[in-house]
Amino acid sequence: MLEKMKRRRTIRKYTDEPVPEKLLRELLTIAARASNTGNMQLYSVVQTRDAAAKAKLAPAHFNQPMVTQAPVVLTFCADANRFVKWAEQRRAEAGFGNLQTFMAAVIDSMLFAQNFCTAAEAEGLGICYLGTTTYNADQIIKALELPQLVVPVTTITVGYPDGLPEQPERLPLDAILHTETYQDYTADDINRLYADKEALEANIRFVEENKKETLAQVFTDVRYTKANNEHFSAVLLKVLQDQGFLADT
C-alpha cells in the first residue's frame, strides 16, 4: 500500500468506464473515517454526474477539460449548515458564523477529500484536484445551490485512468521538514534545495515555452500572479461574508 502511495500521480484523462455509484459510496464511507473536529463532520460533498450539470460547473474551473470529461466530479465543501440546523432543532444555539468554524470545516473537508483520493487510487481510480474551486467559489455556490454556511473548498475529478503520465518531481524532504524549531532558509539552502527541480528537462522547457528567465518567474508572472491572487482573494472574502462565515468575527 505504501508502494501505491509512493507511485501515485494525478490523472487528467479518463476512459469511458463509468464509476459505479456503489463503489463511490463505499469509498466516501471509508473516507469519512478520517479524523474531524469534535466528530461534528463539518463537510459535505456534491457529486456531479449529469453532463448538463458538468457543463454548468466547467466555466468556474476555467473550462479545464477534466470537468466535462471525467465520469464524476466531486465538490468538497466546508459545511456548518447541517450542524447548525441540527442544533436549532435541539434547543442549542450555535455560534458558528466565524473564521475558526470555517477553518475547522476546511480542515475537516480536506482530510475527508484526501482520504477519499487514497481509497479511490487503491481501487485503481485516478483523481485530479482543481485549485480553481476557491477562485470561483461564488459561481460554484450558484451552480450547486449551496446554502448559507456552506463554501466549496476543493474539487476532484474522478475516473479510470486513460494512460499513465510521468510522475512530477518533489522538493527533497529537507526542504519541508524542520526539527524542533523552524530553520529559515539561507540563500545557499534555497540554491541547494531547488537545484534538482530547476535542472529538470521538463522544467527547463517550461521556462522556455513561457519565455521567462527563471522557473520561479513562470509561477509569479504567468501562473499565480499578484493581480490574480488579489482579485480572487477579494472574491473569496466576499464569499465568506455572503455565506455567513464572518458574521460573528
Next chain:
Amino acid sequence: MLEKMKRRRTIRKYTDEPVPEKLLRELLTIAARASNTGNMQLYSVVQTRDAAAKAKLAPAHFNQPMVTQAPVVLTFCADANRFVKWAEQRRAEAGFGNLQTFMAAVIDSMLFAQNFCTAAEAEGLGICYLGTTTYNADQIIKALELPQLVVPVTTITVGYPDGLPEQPERLPLDAILHTETYQDYTADDINRLYADKEALEANIRFVEENKKETLAQVFTDVRYTKANNEHFSAVLLKVLQDQGFLADT
C-alpha cells in the same frame, strides 16, 4: 488496505517505543506525493521530539497529555515563505501575501498531513489531530520560531498505540453526500440523519455528564461556544495579518 482505513481510529495513548527518524522521513516523503497547488508545495512540517520543546508547545494545546506523552509531535504549517525566498533569489516578484495563497497553502498542508496519517497507520503507528492549533497559532508561532508567511494549521501526535479505543460513530453517508445540487435538510431529514448518533449509549452518557438536555447543547454550550469561537477567530485573524497573509488583500 481499504480494510485498514475502514477500521482506523484516533490514538491518544502511546507506548514508550520510539518512532525511528528513518521511518518518519520515509512516511513524510510518501506523504509529499499528495497533490498540491501547482507543485509549489506551500507547506512545512516541524517535528518536536525534545521533551523540553514539547513542554513548551503543550500550553498552546491546553496541556492535552498527548503532546508531552507522544514520541513525536508534528506541526503542519501553511508555508509561502520558502517559495517567496526562492522567487526573490530568481528575479521573480511573488504577490503571495493574500487570502488565496493562504487557502492554497492550507489545502496543500492538509492533504500532506492526511497522507502522512494514512501512511503512518499502514505502518502500525497511531495518530491524533489537535484542533487547538488554529486557536493558539500565535503561541505556536513563538514556540517554533515560525517566520513571516508561515502559519501552523494542524498538529498531529504520533506513536505506537497503547490500547485500542472504540471506533467513534459517523453520520450516515446520506447526511454528507449530495447529488447534482445541494439538497438542504428538512426537519425530518435532520431527525432521521442524527437519530443513530443521538441514540448511542456513549452519547447519552456524554449529555448526562455535561448536565445538558441535548447532545447538540454539549457542543454549543460546552465544547465549541460562541464566545470561544469568536475570541479565537479574532486571534487567528490577527495571526494572518501579523504573518503577512492579508497584506495584499
